[in-house]
Amino acid sequence: MPLLIADPDAEPIIIRKRMTLAEFNALPDDPERDRFLIQGELWDLPMTKRNRRHARVEAQIAFLLKLWLRSRGSDFGNVFSGEVGCDLPNMETGVGIDVAVFSAEVLNRQLPNAPYIVGAPVLAVEILSPSDTVELTDTKTQNYIEAGVKFVWIINTVLQTVTVHSPGVPPTMLRLHEELVGDPHLPGLVIPVRSIFE
Numbered sequence: 001m002p003l004l005i006a007d008p009d010a011e012p013i014i015i016r017k018r019m020t021l022a023e024f025n026a027l028p029d030d031p032e033r034d035r036f037l038i039q040g041e042l043w044d045l046p047m048t049k050r051n052r053r054h055a056r057v058e059a060q061i062a063f064l065l066k067l068w069l070r071s072r073g074s075d076f077g078n079v080f081s082g083e084v085g086c087d088l089p090n091m092e093t094g095v096g097i098d099v100a101v102f103s104a105e106v107l108n109r110q111l112p113n114a115p116y117i118v119g120a121p122v123l124a125v126e127i128l129s130p131s132d133t134v135e136l137t138d139t140k141t142q143n144y145i146e147a148g149v150k151f152v153w154i155i156n157t158v159l160q161t162v163t164v165h166s167p168g169v170p171p172t173m174l175r176l177h178e179e180l181v182g183d184p185h186l187p188g189l190v191i192p193v194r195s196i197f198e
Helices: 023-025 050-070 133-145
Strands: 015-017 033-038 041-046 077-088 093-103 123-127 152-156 160-164 169-172 179-181 190-192
Touching: 015 093, 023 033, 023 093, 050 077, 050 093, 050 123, 050 152, 093 133, 123 133, 133 152, 133 160
Parallel strands: 123 152
Antiparallel strands: 015 041, 033 041, 033 093, 077 093, 093 123, 152 160, 160 169, 179 190
16 A cells, blocks of 8 residues: 555554444544544544644644635634544544634534534645555545545645646646635635645
């Protein structure tokens, strides 16, 4: 299974098995493991320490999205980062998303003490880590789109590219001289790709 960005000698061991979303959410926290449930299949892999490039890009994207939200002057929703927990019960899916924008409509449906956000974000941003395989990234991206996510941004911090996935259109890879445009689902959002890697 090829890695997207990793030491070629660091092939992760991924444990996969079937379980329900309720069973997944009942698992005890394990700081040594990174877990996703995608359409009822558990992906359990070793936790990798987020390198400083990953952390910087994550902080920068969240900052740029917050600036856009403020400029709108309306209650569009909110930005979450740091592996925000997201449950998609209709898909038997539970994931942590690096950065996500959730609409006010989804956020207003949340129970006060719920640990995870239930419902699809408008935007899901995944920043590639050494443990991210092509299969895992493609599976998560397809699942997001099927769940109703309008934009999925896959960020490669080594190549400094952003690959944009949207329902019904082929993915587009953007480079430093290009711009991310959020219309129509994130109206008025324009982010120069270069600014993500500053």
